[in-house]
Amino acid sequence: LEHDIDVYYKTVLDLVSLAGKVVSQGFSVAKRIETKSNTVDLVTEYDQRIEEILIKQLREKFPTHKFIGEESSAAGHEATLTDDPTWIIDPIDGTTNFVHGFPMVAICVALAINKDVIIAVVFNPILDHLYSAVRGKGAFKNGRPIQCSKQTELGLSQVIGAYGYSRDPAVLDAKSKNQRMIIEKAHSIRMMGSAALSLCLIAEGSCDAYVEYGAYIWDYAASDLIAREAGAYTCDPTGAPLNLSHRRMLCAATKELAEQISPLLTHIDYVSDSKK
Numbered sequence: 001l002e003h004d005i006d007v008y009y010k011t012v013l014d015l016v017s018l019a020g021k022v023v024s025q026g027f028s029v030a031k032r033i034e035t036k037s038n039t040v041d042l043v044t045e046y047d048q049r050i051e052e053i054l055i056k057q058l059r060e061k062f063p064t065h066k067f068i069g070e071e072s073s074a075a076g077h078e079a080t081l082t083d084d085p086t087w088i089i090d091p092i093d094g095t096t097n098f099v100h101g102f103p104m105v106a107i108c109v110a111l112a113i114n115k116d117v118i119i120a121v122v123f124n125p126i127l128d129h130l131y132s133a134v135r136g137k138g139a140f141k142n143g144r145p146i147q148c149s150k151q152t153e154l155g156l157s158q159v160i161g162a163y164g165y166s167r168d169p170a171v172l173d174a175k176s177k178n179q180r181m182i183i184e185k186a187h188s189i190r191m192m193g194s195a196a197l198s199l200c201l202i203a204e205g206s207c208d209a210y211v212e213y214g215a216y217i218w219d220y221a222a223s224d225l226i227a228r229e230a231g232a233y234t235c236d237p238t239g240a241p242l243n244l245s246h247r248r249m250l251c252a253a254t255k256e257l258a259e260q261i262s263p264l265l266t267h268i269d270y271v272s273d274s275k276k
């Protein structure tokens with residue numbers, strides 16, 4: 001089967017740019033907010049509407065392709081990644097930011113074929129930052145090539161952390177301990193509230209490493225490729241190869257830096273299933 005990557009790439013760039021207009025319109029107006037797994041796991045009418053638009057338009061163009069979307073999964077649709085060409089979609093990564101009017105929000109779309117992501121787009125329409133990558137062709141921000149920092153020393157690093165949505169005391173303790181272990185050595189810790197934009201900040205060299213437990217495949221399928229195409233290293237926080245369905249990620253500007261962070265971490269396990 002021949003894949004016309006250029007056609008896929010152009011199509012998704014056009015669609016994401018249109019979807020960005022809807023996100024921007026919704027950003028500063030009052031919106032209907034609901035909760036999902038718990039009282040801090042939020043969803044808005046915009047998340048659902050944008051995912052519907054993206055899936056509908058992509059399905060019309062590529063009727064044999066499969067889809068994994070954050071909101072479709074929340075509504076009970078199968079979210080297992082197979083070898084089929086699969087579009088992995090987070091309509092709004094950073095939903096809590098979106099609800100609060102904090103501008104770190106992004107539309108994320110990745111295309112995986114044989115379980116490998118080959119096209120990635122992460123668009124922050126509020127700041128007008130478009131990050132993109134095609135496997136083997138480098139990473140770009142608004143069309144210009146980006147490179148990670150190449151930092152090798154934790155002592156000189158700006159690290160991104162995250163608390164995510166779990167309020168389980170044991171999970172919160174592990175995450176707090178991880179932050180504590182890192183801040184003892186690093187220049188700083190930052191929290192963005194968007195897994196995808198965290199990885200894009202590594203990709204463009206503004207931060208040096210990122211660790212998160214509990215995010216989902218749609219939060220980082222696209223930005224993982226963008227980070228790697230910008231020269232960064234991604235793995236499971238234990239140092240094992242990354243599995244996008246395992247809900248844990250360590251990304252660092254270099255493998256040396258990842259190897260300094262990994263032993264500091266208390267690891268949290270998830271059932272290897274990407275459903276909410």
Ligand code: IPD
Pocket residue numbers: 070090092093094095096162163164165192193194195196212213214215216219
């Ligand atoms: C969340 C954001 C957040 C991260 C969570 C994600 P959503 O995605 O990326 O930064 O900490 O783990 O689930 O729900 O806003 O798409």
